[in-house]
Amino acid sequence: MAVHVAAHGADEVDHLYAETADLRLTGFVLFLISDVVLFSSFIFAYLYLRHSVPQWPWPPGTAPLDTAFAAVNSVVLFGSGATMHFALENWKHGNRSKWFGWLIATIILGSMFLGGQAYEYSHIQATWGGSIFGASFFTLTGMHGFHVFCGVIYLIILGLQTSQNVYTRQKYFGLVAGTLYWHFVDVIWVALFFLFYLL
Amino acid sequence: MSTHSQPQVHLSAGFWRTTAVLTILNLLALWWEWTHPLSAFLPEAARPADEIDGLFLFMTLVGTAIFIYVVGYLVYFAIAFRARRDDPENAIGLQLHDATALEIWWTVIPTILVIILGVWSTMTWARLQSQPGGAFTMEAIGHQWNFEFRYPGLNKTIWNEMHVPIDKPITMHVSSADVLHSFWVPEGRLKVDMVPGLINTIRFTPTRIGTYRIICAEYCGFSHGKMIASYVVQSQADFDKWYNEQKNGAPQNSGGPGAGAAAAALPPSTGGDAAAGKALFDTKCVACHTTGAFDDRKVGPGLGNVLHDAAHPDLVTGKPATPGNVADILKNGAQGSIGVMPNEQMNGLNDKDIANLVAYLSSLGSK
């Protein structure tokens, strides 16, 4: 029943935005859950195939993975999760320049992780199609890497959008979604690192 | 939490009459099912088929009872509580939301039935797992589109005929040479998938002399529908005779591929009618053969030159390409390079048909 006002006070609540942001957060979380299921089905495939042969890597004689390198690369990725957290916190407190700083750090660390994956891929003896070892490793880490790549692109877009003042201190669902997605990518990596390098 | 004032449930005389009718129907159905178990239609030719049939009967008795009562009451209520023509426009029914006692019964009784079924099935399954299999161990390997059998001490492949001695516990390892197949003996209630790269094991004891079907029950390609073999249960003496014949190099009985002509008289290869042969070819053979050159394959080779091909002087049986040997293949089948050439029974041919087909093939000009 309210008449639209052209100017409004900064603390007047935009109910439509608040409600749709709530819907979108719920929807986005459900989307992430369905993405977890996608990874889970390939993780099941990996564990099933691994269990069906007497030793791993397979076939016998395949060089094992470089756990030390992957551990360092993992620290880089987890570090980017921390920087993303700080970025969002600073946005919420209105510190634009600190937001940008931490966001750029996240983008750099994320890209370094991707570079590390590329380096590791080029130095692994096994090939994607050579055996179930390559099939499971490259498909799962490749899917994850693709998710990281999309995440880096999205963070760059968020950076551009915030530089053009799209979001406000009250309305910033896109930033929440980006942060949530970035943490999701971290959590998946925890599982993959454990399953491929530690198990 | 809105409180519902529970209306009174009154079960009318019609309800009790219906219950009586349904109960009588049930008893009749149960009697018929008890006196006509599965084995009356499909003989049991292996242990533990009898166990499986017992479980099958239990499920049939309970399932029929549930179906008759539920559908019976559904139809009775639909008729008894139909809106009558002289009912007011806004007439409503009994505003009944639940009936706790009834709902408890219809939860508890199915649960008990499920428990009984679960326990009985588990016990049957345990008995299936602990079937003895000590008399001998054999192998069955699925191919597109025939069954290969291997016996201990027999250094040859037996195609599409599985001979077993009665009352001897047998272990069978199954696998596949190409795609998924499934080894199914309906009269034995036996089924196990033939998986490439995996060996599955089944143990059973043949219990009834006769020849029964082995059917492939997992889609395996073009001729899945024709992948059929024989399960031949014999007395120990007959089985030993067969086994020794195989050991001494005798050809398999007719009905299998690669069977020689020694067991039966040579099939007719002269005096046939080429036009009738063409009609047969166009219905029965075109699924797998063309009348083009040898390399014009569908499944089997092109047969346009089968009797005059310098590049292929011998048939797939290794014998020279003469009308008699072609008739031999039509009668007895053959193991091809891809799949099996069916014999006369599988193709539905009699001797006259074979002669006609040979005449037709002879009439195809050399190109």
Next chain:
Amino acid sequence: MSISLAQHHHPQGIDGHIHQAPTSFVRKYVFSIDHKIIGIQYFVTTGIFMAIAGLLAEVIRTQLLSPNAQFVSPDTFNEAFSVHGSAMVWLVIIPMLTGAFGNFVMPLQIGARDVAFPWLNMASFWMFPPAGLLLFGSFVIGAPQAGWTEYPPISGPQYGPPGTTMWCMAIFLVGVSSTLTGINFLVTMYKMRAPGMTFTRMPLFVWAQMATAILSMIATTALAGALLALFLERVFGIPFYDPARGGSPILWQHMFWFYSHPAVYIMILPAFGIISEIFPTFARKPIFGYKAIAFSSMAIALLSFMVWAHHMFTSGLSPSIEVAFMLLTMVIAVPTGIKIFSWVMTLFGGKIHFTTAMLFAIGFIITFLCGGLTGIYLAAVPVDLHLHGTYFIVAHLHYVLFGGSVMGIFAGLYYWWPKMTGRMMNETLGKWHFALLFTAFNLTFMPMHFLGIMGMPRRVSFYVNDPWFIFWNELASIASYAMAGSFLIFLYNALSSLKSGALAGPNPWGARTLEWQIPSPPHYYNFKNIPAVYSAPYEFDKPLPYGNLQDELDDSKVPPQLLHGHGEHAHAGAH
């Protein structure tokens, strides 16, 4: 597109926010974000796909009229049953029950103006015709031939026809559409119910859609994984299923059935919901056991994730694993039975009106019960050993999917047709449709139980030349032609209703859920004022449990939100 969010301000929430109606034909009927139009788009598209898949079924039945027929080659026959099954599952039943019925009815029943993400809804729909083109287009290069289950190795790179890759892509696309719809619906039902509509005041159709949306959302990506792996193996030679390189055909079966068992519940739960709406309306009394039905839907959804390997009992799984799956499968019988008994008790003491919708709903109980009972046979491993891979399975699946889902679909179509179109169907034609379909359906599929028991495997274009087998196959085939004919009755009824059917008015059935309290068809904004809800809708001896509905049927009233020139603002992106 970078207008600042600061420049938008909407003090009203979602309920108070109504856009101007779209004006161009394309925005109204082609790229619409209105859930009702999208629902109708799903109906039309799935209807077309059903006709094609049904014709493929008649190819199958015509070949099987005689044991050694040459009506089609084995290759064509295999393509026919593979595309028939794949299309019916993924292009007809799932999208019709979720995308069509779910879209049109569910937001109305919860008192919402639309779903949570209308643009995503439109995108989900528009993935669907291309998926259909991909699947049916596979005939051009050689359609898949290994059934709707496409087990490797025969579906793999060495043996599978080229169209199998198109099949992977088509089903993957449908899966994305289905997952997004599931997410969309779940958020809608969770967050956008009208004030006062607690979970236990929701109509049972909404409960059913909620259980289904959870399944769609979680299970479908598992199928995406299986399809992606098969695609990678076929196209790039990556070994998942090839035994020669360490892969396993059994792995495909696990990954496929982990989705496809929940999928069969996606295909039946909405139909259960439809029956739960129709029975109270035409018996003029509450649904019996509302809470039992609601919670059993959730129990069935949860259990459906735990039983997948009952499709694999002959494949050589370890015996103790098979026992576990057997027992869990049998457990599902209990909540399902509770529903059936509750529906039957809903008729007790009623004032029953035998509309076509009600006849289909009653028919559903009979045929679905039969299908459910044959499922018990299959749950017991020792008996399944005899029945797996035979025509008994074909009979079972058609009793639950046709005798269940499709009967439920027709019941729902006859029920909500007046609401969707504003017109009535012809009841006499509808009853003939029901009578012919019900009879022909049973004559087609009942014999298949016996054919399977006596030794006819499935997916065969030839069978044994024996009079008994020939008789029952002939009967099934001829009855199937009668079934096809019954569809024509429905089509004629639908088209003449659209052309000149009697005007329906808002509530021709005297039903009590919210969609019947607004015009037929509804305005694009659904409700002038979002209603308040005071109780569950099934009490026929009380007034309607809603508030705020007084203006809904008054043509002189316009929604207050539309009075304030809302459309004058330029809106970018955000909503």
